[in-house]
Amino acid sequence: MTAELVRGQNHPLPDTRLEIRVSSGAPVAVAATLFDAAGAVAGAGRVVHPGAPSLPGVEVSRQAAAEHRLAVDLGAVAADVHRVAVLLALPADPGGPGRFGALAAPFVAVAVPGGAAVATYTLTGLDTESAVVALELYRRQGAWKVRAVGQGYAGGLAALFRDQGVPGAAGLAAAVQDAVAPAPAPTAPSAPAPTAPPPPVGAPAPSGGPVDYTHPRRRTATPPPPPPSAPPAPPGTPATPVAGDAAGWSxxxxxxxxxxxxxxxxxxxxxxxxxxxxxxxxxxxxxxxxxxxxxxxxxxxxxxxxxxxxxxxxxxxxxxxxxxxxxxxxxxxxxxxxxxxxLPPAFARWDHPVWHAYRAPTEAPMALRLGDLHLRERPELRIPMLVRLPLERGLWVDSGRRGSEQALLMDEARLRRLALDTAVAHTARLLAVHPPGDFTVHVIDPAGSGAAAFAPLTASGVLAGPPAAGPGGVATVLAQLTRRVDLVQMAVRGGAGTEVLPPDLDTAGQLLVVHDFPHGFDDRAVTQLRYLADEGPAVGVHLMMVADREDAAAYGPVLDPLWRSLLRVTPVPDDHLADPWVGHAWTYEPPRIPQDSQVLQQVLASVAEARRTWRR
The missing domain is CATH 1.10.287 (Helix Hairpins)
Known part of the structure; x- marks a missing residue:
């Protein structure tokens, strides 16, 4: 499964031999800087660039191009190299774009040679920058990882190299630009033969091929720019906003x-x-x-x-x-x-009219709205919080009385009920945006204390079965899902197709909603839960916990990896979402069902009816 990284996110690399694919809207030069354990560059000889295109373990192209494929063998780099930064720069061409903001967002994929992408990153948000650190490969505890960086420099390669501490930054930047400078036009130019673009990385396998949980509509090439929608605004006046005024395939x-x-x-x-x-x-x-x-x-x-x-x-x-x-x-x-x-249903608030005309979709969306984000300077300006599908992290709906002042002042029972209602709203949206039969939901409610909150799910019949209760019910559901993860993992690793899986195995995406943790969980169940959180997302099994972390304090630090692996959301507004790049603490607003509205019940009824029709 390909990890689609956002700025600052990292991902483990399965191998040291890699292929880095770069796609941009105009020719770019690609370079790489090699750092030691102290984060220093020994000299210009530790920079791979078009004028000096190879060092042990790293090779870049000798020319600027809109498409690049770089060969990297991290096992062959010098022993003191601990970080490799991959750089993109626009050539100093008077007729060129001059800045990345004039182009579609560059796209970078880290892949096994000739195979599927391990991680991808789209460098959004660039403007006046003409050089950028796209990503870095770095050692951590004996293994290699990739991190999405996206740090741009309006001063070009010279400013980038100075920031990295490369000796002779200005001269090195000039050498790179000289190496990729366009040659004089020949007297009788001839057009190069067109080449077919490479097949999309991570595209779904043909029927009967290996199990592939990659989203079928995720693309790995740079999307086209938006179509012209309105004449440009007069100078000095703001442009008229238009919905869909961004690059994209759809x-x-x-x-x-x-x-x-x-x-x-x-x-x-x-x-x-x-x-x-x-x-x-x-x-x-x-x-x-x-x-x-x-x-x-x-x-x-x-x-x-x-x-x-x-x-x-x-x-x-x-x-x-x-x-x-x-x-x-x-x-x-x-x-x-x-x-x-x-906005379509997957991105829309629950009070959006689109839900009143809801029909079961024929394909899954690319993302899902988990709530809204705002900053204190303008609380009423709320930006939808969208996460990509399939979910790459589970969710933790925090029912604890800590964090925001609103949670601290709220009655504990009321807060726990709000947390359950929030989890039900997230679950209903996940069910509603997937085609019938493509998503299955299980609920664990050991003591049955969440029966009232889960009533919309149980009454509509959209669950795989009644909420599991008691230690026996917990053990049964966890055994079923861990077996599914094990079998699909073995099929994926062996390159086998779905025909090798048992006929009773549900290969649809799975969501496990856990309430009242750790009540009803013994040591084996806790281990299975951690296993699902760590290994499940890669094979289509996702976890949503409705819990107070302090309730599980008796387990000590053994559960810390579980909490850290989940995306924490809250049932009340809370400013816990930190932005490390600009230092903001964003306030998260959970989704709200309008008071006295029947939209949730109506949507779930439509989901249940679509499933019945699909099974016939």
Whole structure:
């Protein structure tokens, strides 16, 4: 299964021999920097680039191209190399784009040679940058991993190399540009023979082939730019927002990319505002300290005037920053107002009219909405929190009274019921966005205390069976799902098709909802649960826990890997989602079913009816 990385995410590499595939909307030069254990570059001789295209274990192309395939053998690099950074740079061509923001987002895939991709990364959010660190391969505890980086440099390769501490950065950057500079046009040019594009990495195998849980509509090439939708706005006026105004192969993918673009725009503009305010306040503090340190200006009218001027300059800078922020937020709000009504069911809120015309889909969506995100500067501007499908991490709906002030002040029983209602809403959406027969849900409720909350699921008949109760029920469900993971893993590793699996094995995607953990779980059941969390997602088995971490404290640190492997969501607003790149703490808003609405029951009834029709 291919891991689709986001910025900062890492993924283990199964082998040291790799192929790195690069796809971009224009010719780019590819290079690689080799770092030692201390994070230092020994010299320009540790940089692989088109002018010096090979070092032990790493080889890059000698020319700029829109498509690259780089050969990497991490087992052959020098023993002191602990990190390999893969760089992309636009050639210094006067007729070229000059910046990545003028192109479709570059796409990078790390694959086994001639085989499927292990991990992919689309470098979104680039603007004025002309060079970027795309990803890095690094050693960790004797094994190699890949990390998505996406750090761009408006100053080009020279700025990038200086930031990496490469000696002679400017000269090295010039050597790279000279190596990929276009040759003079021949007097009688001839067009090169067209070459067929490589087949999509991770494409589903033909019928009867190996088991493949890769999403059937995930593409690994750079999507085309959005179609022209409106004439350009006059200079100095903001563009009119249009739903789907982003690159993508379909309207769904364009909307997904547009939502992520809105998220990145909100992060950047808020970071710029906060940075400007911090600068204004720190400068005012320095100026006030200077006034106080000068005995001539401590007292009297001169000192008062100096202090007043320092405060006035701070207000002026802050006001200008706020004006820029308000302008950007107004544009994002206008974009949200046109995007939100256009979202498909998988991306839409529960109060969206699209749910009233719900029909079971014929194919799974590319992503799912788990709630909303906002920042304190504009709480009413909420960006959909979309996660890709199939889920690469399980979910943990936290029912504990910690974190947000709202959770701390809420009655414990009320909070636990909200957590269950949130889990049911997530489960219903997962069922609704998958075609009939493609997704199966199991529920473990050892003491039966969640019967009222699970009633919409049980009454509609969308579950694989009644919620499992008691130690025996827990053991049965866990044994069934661990057996499924074991058998599918063996089939995948052996390259076998679905025909080798037992006929009673449900190969559809599976979701296990666990309530009231650790009640009813013995040591064996806990081990099985951890196994499902770690190994299940790769073969289509996903975990959703509704639990308070403190309830499992008796197990000590043995369950820490379980909690860390799950994406924590909350039943009340909570600012626990950290953004390490710009330092924001995003407030997560859980999905809400409108009060007195029957939308959940209606959707689940439609799901159940579609399943009955599918089975006939």
């Amino acid at each position: 309207m769904e993918e364009r909307l997904y990319n547009q939502v992520w673009g809105m998220f990145e725009d909100l992060a950047r503009t808020t970071a710029a505002y906060r940075s400007a305010v911090d600068f204004a306040e720190s400068r005012m503090e320095r100026e006030l300290e200077g006034v106080l340190s000068d005995p001539r200006s401590r007292i009297g009218t001169a000192g008062d005037a100096a202090r007043a001027e320092a405060r006035a300059r701070c207000r002026e800078l802050t006001d200008r920053a706020r004006e820029a922020l308000d302008r950007d937020l107004a544009q994002l709000t206008a974009e949200s107002d046109v995007v939100e009504p256009a």
